[in-house]
Amino acid sequence: MKIRGNLLSGSRRKSKVQRQLFANAMVTQRGAVLLGDSVACDAFDESRPLRVVTHAHADHLGGLRTSLKTCEKVLMTKATRDLIKVIEGPDALSGGAVKTLEYGKPFKYGDERVTLVYADHIMGAAQVLVEDSSGARVAYTGDFRLDGTPVLECDTLVVEATYGTPSCKRSFNVDVRELLVSMVEKQLRDGTVYVFGYHGKLQEVMQILHNADVSVPFVMPERVFNLSKVCERHGMQLGCLTLSTREEAREMLNGNLPCVAFYHMNSRGTVGLGASRISVSGWEFQSACRQIGHKEHVIALSDHSDFDGLIEYVRRSKPKRVITDNFRSNGESLAREINKRLGIRAVAMPRGN
Ligand SMILES: [Zn+2]
Secondary structure (H helix, E strand, C coil), X not given: CHHHXXXXXXXXXXXXXXXXXXXXXXXXXXXXEEECCCEEECCCCCCCCEEECCCCCHHHCCCHHHHHHHCCEEEECHHHHHHHHHHCCCCCCCCCCEEECCCCCCEEECCEEEEEEECCCCCCCEEEEEEECCXXXXXXXXXXXXXXXXXXXXXEEEECCCCCCCCCCCCCCCCHHHHHHHHHHHHHCCCCEEEEECCCHHHHHXXXXXXXXXXXXXXXXXXXXXHHHHHHHCCCCCCCEXXXXXXXXXXXXXXXXXXXXXXXXXXXXXXXXXXXXXXXXXXXXXXXXXXEECXXXXXXXXXXXXXXXXXXXXXXXXXXXXXXXXXXXXXXXXXXXXXXXXXXXXXXXXXCC
């Protein structure tokens, strides 16, 4: 009994130390990333007066209606606001105190300063930095791809963990964007090319093709069209966009004429069957391009860092402690690897997810 008692008090002591160590950040069971005293990112938390939405993907919009009802301010970039209105409907943000912030311009609340910093992910995506008057810095990466994302140096870092296991590495010897362009150009000789992807990624593909002077019409259903128009308003250049319901678009699709048709991944089972089809996905690690059907390929275009990118971000951020997001993905492995490879104390939160 004595041994058991000692063990219990030992683990209690350990969890108390952990609570103190990670006192200024945590990820809750509902997926809210709490930073400092005032901020909850990407899910609702009743203890925080400020809600931050890092970007418009659904797994970062948890409890948004409740946040709009109860929080003093709901902070996001203008592009994220506009994308949410298309994805979730025009009234999705009504009835709340939405405040849009520009990248790099701090918002002061009490003792703290909240700053949204650019993240290379989808249009409007942001990292979040909270600083208090003592100079303590707590940061959350949100979703990001290392290449174009400025690394935030901080004391406590909360990092996404989508590709947080060592097997999730994309060490291809080819430029995935060039590969995508050449595949589309080649397939256009046979007629329409269908591209399937998630919101944000589809617009990135349009931009890649447009920049490479692929000048055929880009055809898409209404929601993809409206999201693309938001991206254009916020600075992306996407090419010649046509609604799939327009007569000229229907003629192109029905006649298998050369154009690129962009559809959400969810339409893959029903749209463009028998035509040339390309899906863009981050869950590809063996090769940059994989054939999965007669005229069907998957290309490894990701808007997240792979495992090496995640580790590299943490190394450059030089934090004293790290929390890996164990709500949106499995953060346990990344926490272990950060401990092991970088010697930085890291835990996955929430526990046991
Ligand atoms: Zn995302």
